[in-house]
Amino acid sequence: MKIQQAAQYINKWSGSETLLNAQLKLFTLMLSANVLKGGIYLYDAIYRHGGEGSGRAVRLMVTSVVIIFVLRKFPKIIQWGIHYAVLATIAHVYYRAFNKSVGLDAVTMQAIIMVIISAFYGLGKKWGTVYTLIAAASTLLIHYIKFRFTGLIPLPQHLNDIYIAVNWVVILISHLYFHGVLYGNLKASKILSLQLAEAAQAKTNFLSTMSHELRTPLNSVIGIAGLLISDDANSKQKEQLDVLKFSAEGLLTLINDILDINKLDAGKLELESTPFSLTLLLNGIGRGMEFKAHEQGLKFKFFMDEKLKDKSFQGDPSRLSQVLYNLIGNAVKFTEQGEVSLITEVMNQDGSNYIIRFKVTDTGIGISEEQQKLVFDPFQQATASTTRKFGGTGLGLAIVKQLVEMFGSEIKLKSKIGDGTCFYFDLSMQQVEQKVGDELSETRDQGEKNLSSLRILLAEDNMMNIYFMKQLFKRWNISADIAENGTEVLEMLKDADYDLILMDMHMPVMDGMQATEQIRKLADPSKAGVHIIALTASVSDQIQKRVISCGMNDYLHKPFQLDELRAKLEARLYSNAY
Structure with a gap:
């Protein structure tokens, strides 16, 4: 079911009904039926008994109308109204059950069923259980209590059948109505869960996209600021560059915090070992x-x-x-x-x-x-x-x-x-x-290596990042080729050999993963096996798996530290030497 169609379904009467509205409708139905049944008793009292018993019928009708009006006017007192109605019905059950002329007839049993419906649907499990036990006890107590009421005159058969039919209609409609409300709200809950799942996915996609769009320019801002700070700038310029770099790193920290709290809340963040x-x-x-x-x-x-x-x-x-x-x-x-x-x-x-x-x-x-x-x-x-x-x-x-x-x-x-x-x-x-870290310490002790012999292809479409990487490579004495999409990477790889490809994951025409998959299928083993490091601003939980599954060898998150990139380049230089 489409979400839009589901939303329309929620708005139908059964699915969108609140408990209060459902209770009001249920008791309006029951009390309206009381008016009708009171009319039956009034008709019988006037035409068969000369008005005897008409007072009881009128009281039933008037009381029912008054309660309907009060509950409609003051819906918040619905619970008190339900208690009153249930207790009145229980009193009616006992009055009929212990009456010489009536006893446990069909109407009495119907009244017990109405107590059950009213108490459970209107007052909940606790009161439903209590009132059901009290009403049902009448069917047993009549065998042990000899006392009997007098004065209730049974209706003639045809009127009694009408009375019974009205009760069955009320009972049937009550169950149909609450069944609709119950299952309608269950379906509405499922639909709401679907909508929440879609919203959560949309939120994740939004954060992932915004992360990429924010981290990509930050990579060049932080990187260029770092390069300029290392220059022989005067004290004022250095102070300004420090502020720029600090602000950019502060923004990066904020982005990372928001992404991390989102991952933690979604249970998607996992610890490494x-x-x-x-x-x-x-x-x-x-x-x-x-x-x-x-x-x-x-x-x-x-x-x-x-x-x-x-x-x-x-x-x-x-x-x-x-x-x-x-x-x-x-x-x-x-x-x-x-x-x-x-x-x-x-x-x-x-x-x-x-x-x-x-x-x-x-x-x-x-x-x-x-x-x-x-x-x-x-x-x-x-x-x-x-x-x-x-x-x-x-x-x-x-x-x-x-x-x-x-x-x-x-x-x-x-x-x-x-x-x-x-x-x-x-x-x-x-x-x-x-002994982790020993190799790294040894490398540091030996000083920085000369990277000028590395043949590097940079795949990057962001012009500011291209500018930053060119300036960085210039300082490291690296002469790198530039490709702005995956298709250009494949074309350039046909004409030249490279020790390393720095591959941006998100590029137009052909992205980094698609380009890598195509490279791994090349007939020339030396070209197909070229070392590829992904450069990604994505924060997807599956990024490492995706990088490995498409054939890349390693990855760096943007914005990266210059030391991180240099360490990977030096490691590649070291592997070439052996």
Whole structure:
């Protein structure tokens, strides 16, 4: 069923009915039937009994009309009206059941069924059960209680049959109506689920598209700013370039936070499991955040337990870094004077399994007990004045909380207003023997390699990124060819040999994945096996799988760090040498 057709269905009476409207319609029907049945009794009282019993019939009719009017005028008291109607019907059941002239006839049994319908549909399971048991008990009690009422005169057969027929019609319509309401709303819920799924997918597609469109120009902005900063610029120009680069990186952080919180909420973010050097990771974070703290005139203290030094662990280093960067970044932001500390210590060790506490403390403004309950919610900060003074979206701690929970831990907080804040969490981490990072350290010690011998083809359609990459390659003494779409890549590959293709994923005419698939089918093995690194601004959860499945060897997210790209180029140069 199409969503538009489904929406039309929702608007039909059965699917769009609220419970209150349904209850009002049900009891309007029943009370209207009472008016009709009262008319039958009034007719019989006047024409067969000289008016005897007409008062009871008139009371039934008038009471029913009054209740209909009151419920229509004041629908919010529907529950009280239902209770009254159900109790009145139960009283009618007992009056008939214990009457000498009537007893447990068809009308009495119909009245019990109406009690069940009214109580369950109108008052819910609890009261429905209570009133059903009370009404149904009459069918048993008449065998044990000898008392009987007098004064109720049975209707003649033809009028009694009409009375019974009216009751059956009311019972049938009630069930048909509530069946329609129930199943209509069930279908409406399914349709709403479809619409929500479509909306969620549309949101994901929108974020993915916007990510690509925002990250692509940011790649050239951050990259060119970095190149200019490395030039011999005067102090004023350098200050302005630092502001430009800082602002662009701030925008990138915001984009990443929004995308991460969306992934976390959708349950699509997964942790990696790879060996990494905790020493290298923490030293890198410490050096980076020490510089940021010093810029604000703060001291930065870094302590790592001796038991952790030169140890490698299995886990997700990028997400652990993200958590620590967020916590330390927040601490620096909300501390005007004093110090910020990163402390890592072993809480327990059992063989190769370590319980490690990561703690970030500051001497900042602190957080009140009330606000401590809110700071981990998305888009929340301690106070509105905090947001005005310090800025930010309030996403950082929400991401931290969910990432730490994905690690199987819990983020904890100690703070007092004006007395600083301490965030900490304990991670269970498995030590591994692999000496990760040694090769990287050795490469750094040897200095930068000469990349001029690399034959590179850059596939990129964004002119600013092309300009940035040309300037970067010029500094690295690389002479690269440029293709603006996948078709041009294939044409240029026919006429030249390359050590490496830097392939943008999104290009006109033929995109990077389609071009790669065509390259892998080439008859010449040296051309078909060319090393391809994807350059992508996409944040799709499946990007790595898609890159590998189409035949690419590696990928870099835009905007990338210059060191990341250089490391991959040097690795390719190293592999060529062997």
